[in-house]
Amino acid sequence: MATALQVTMSSLAPSSSSPSTRRRTLCCAVNSKNSAKIPIPPINPKDPFLSKLASVAATSPETLLNRPVSSDTPPYLDLFDSPKLMATPAQVERSVSYNEHRPRRPPPDLPSLLLHGRIVYIGMPLVPAVTELVIAELMYLQWMDPKEPIYIYINSTGTTRDDGETVGMETEGFAIYDALMQLKNEIHTVAVGAAxxxxxxxxxxxxxxxxxxxxxxxxxxxQPRVPSSGLMPASDVLIRAKEVITNRDTLVKLIAKHTGNSEESVATVMKRPFYMDSTKAKEFGVIDKILWRGQEKIMSDAASPEDWDRNAGIKVVDGI
Incomplete structure (x- = not known):
């Protein structure tokens, strides 16, 4: 019993032979006709990596076993000489389950989608970069089809920020306006936030x-605001102030033209910031329709701000 145990332990002890000797022994065992074939699990035929690896293992297993010990190439990747197999992961399908819900191409960017729907979105103050992009989109849409309408969605504070600081010249707004007037298309404007x-x-x-x-x-x-004068001399400040007055008069004429009001009434309400909700904007002539989407009954039952003030006993002082 002791002798049998010693023989068994000696057979399990690590061999002192070199790695090359062990590799040759393993190759001989694989190449032996009497050696049993190792069963290969089912391979996804659409997976080029596993299919190629299984093919090499079945035809010439010594290619896998006689690899250099200190190879700089990751395991088995040197077997692939085809450039297609070395393509990007997006071009090589790994498995059916992985690609089942993967998009076949990257999604388009949102500005391109809006432009494809003939929508020009103005969502920033009117600075030179915004003006350049808007005019370019208008010209492109007219070139694509001069008969189809163009939809302009507006959520902009104009040439100022929401705190009143001037960020763009008045000519930025006039440039977009002149471009609109030159178009042959119908222009559908929609205010979605602030105009x-x-x-x-x-x-x-x-x-x-x-x-x-x-x-x-x-x-x-x-009214247009005078930009910051900084260290400008008094004469230059006066010149700039006159230019602001000219832009104000032009703005009054254009708003009166498109709203149907007189220039005097527009100039009067523009002496101070004149805010309008959707109902007031329709009454003033800025818009034609309100996109209620089923809210007509609710809004018709709601009292106007003037009625609320009257019912609450609040008196209006100096038109405020």
């Missing part, structure tokens, strides 16, 4: 009966 200053002018300059406003959007017209 302030020159953005309100763009909202009102759409095609008649094609000017819309969301129920809770706001519109506001105001």
């Amino acid at each position: 302030i200053g020159h953005a309100c002018l763009l909202l009102a300059s759409g095609t008649k009966d094609k000017r819309f406003m969301m129920p809770h959007a706001k519109a506001m017209i105001q």
